[in-house]
Amino acid sequence: MDVGLYNYWAVIVLMMTGLYVVISRSNLIKKLIGLNVFQVSVIMFYISIGKVKGGTAPILEEGFEVYSNPVPHVLMLTAIVVGVATLALALALVVRLHGAYGTIEEDEIAEIDTRETNALESNAREIGAPMS
């Protein structure tokens, strides 16, 4: 079956959807889901490149001549496991942020931060201490 470049285009659409979620959504968990979609689409891209027409899985066996490219498989296999480890780290940060701010919306966190900085500044002005 000849699909030409269709695979690459679908991967790009997926990747851009993931990127859109990351930059447009304020909810931190939504952002992480977007990042996950982005990651899977990059993996899909590598695997698409590695496919050889008429090939089979790269496990040597009598009677098969053509194998798909094993190198992208190795790279992506480890990338997935590293990906879940870093995802766990990001989720841990979200849990701690929620503990500190009581919200997981990025815009609200930024708001709370500005409010606190302003309060600190006006306090400093009242007691006449120089702001660093």
Place this chain on the structure above:
Amino acid sequence: MVLLAFLVAITWAIIQLRDLFAAVMLTGIFSLISACLFMVMDAVDVAFTEAAVGAGISTILMLRTLALTEGRSDPRYNRLELGPLAVVVAIGAVLIYGTFDMPRFGDPNAPIHTHMVPRFLEQSSEIGIPNIVTSILGSYRGYDTFGETTVVFTAAIGVFLLLSDLRRGRRVDDALRDDIILRIGAKAPIPFIMVFALYVQFHGDYGPGGGFQAGVIFAAAIVLYTLVFGLAKAEKIFRRRRLELLVAGGVLLYGAVGVVSMLFGGNFLDYNVLAHDPVHGQHYGILLIELGVGITVAAVMVSLFFLFARRQQV
């Protein structure tokens, strides 16, 4: 092709959903479908990993985070943003323009297939195992795999630092004690999952599989046990201290194989010197480092899950 269209539809649904629980479940389905796609494209090892990691562990971690934080995203922030939309459309257009110079899908003469890979395919008798993915992972690119195992280890340390709460709060008994059907039903597959994980671990040289997949599958069995019987019981079997030792032990085993091969007069991670016959040496080397990878990955995944589960809502 149909599967790829499915994936696009699921992502668009994820954008629109305000209920984060549904969004996370859709992410799990997304992973499962992409695992099928990897299978179609001959990447059996990758499909294996994606199915175990994406649909299993990461979904569970995300759900636990939802339980610790909040389940809905604020509707005020869920509108169509024109700025980001313009940015992604522009980048997407540039990338699609770039694909016109790429070799067609499945083209056997693409540059990626003509360098380096023929050597891996034709001369892998010097390694002596049929699964080329394992021989590249364990032997040709052993340094990279060592690095990646270390990254997993480091990420686990980061989560330890962020989530381990020194104040011991009251324990919530979260076991599903009343649900007898679920308990019996879940108990039955657990030993089989574990045996399967061991099979994947040690048969990885000949079939699809290896340390990364086996570690994740083994961890999935323990996660299932914890979900049904509660954290307190699971922690009695898998003590925190032992898990920490295992997390480090796997990486150390990997490194030790490298050091031992240096002591025998070879290079770091040069398994040829481990036995009298180079091919046997390669066998031992790959078996040992895969075991190291498996131990670290399993211990890291279980500790991550325990850390998230132990944390109480504040």
